[in-house]
Amino acid sequence: MDSVPFKTLALVPAVATYFLVEHKPEFLLFSRPTYLGTYAQLYIIGFLAWAIWTVLLYPKYFTPLRHIPSPAGGSWWNGHWKAITESASGKPMIRW
Numbered sequence: 875m876d877s878v879p880f881k882t883l884a885l886v887p888a889v890a891t892y893f894l895v896e897h898k899p900e901f902l903l904f905s906r907p908t909y910l911g912t913y914a915q916l917y918i919i920g921f922l923a924w925a926i927w928t929v930l931l932y933p934k935y936f937t938p939l940r941h942i943p944s945p946a947g948g949s950w951w952n953g954h955w956k957a958i959t960e961s962a963s964g965k966p967m968i969r970w
Contacts, residue, residue, distance in 0.1 A: 883924060887916035945970040 891913040899907045903915070934940070945966075948954040957966045 879924070883917065883920050887913050887920055890916050 891909055894902055895907045895909055895912055902912060904911065945954060949956070954966065
């Protein structure tokens with residue numbers, strides 16, 4: 875996974891904050907828009923969108939590695955951890 879794109883996560887909300895507060899305050903949630911509050915909201919929304927993409931969507935639905943064959947079974951949460959820890963070293967991998 876890539877690291878957090880701090881420059882993009884900081885710059886896009888800053889530009890959007892200026893545009894919204896100066897030109898389109900009717901689109902904001904509060905009646906008295908402030909730069910700091912609007913920036914914080916947009917930054918949090920951007921970070922959450924980035925986190926959902928990185929953790930949930932990309933690895934499951936968009937990565938080119940999703941079609942690589944893998945052993946059958948296993949848990950969605952911790953994969954084949956149980957089979958690996960309960961068997962002798964290397965036995966599950968040989969069986970797969």
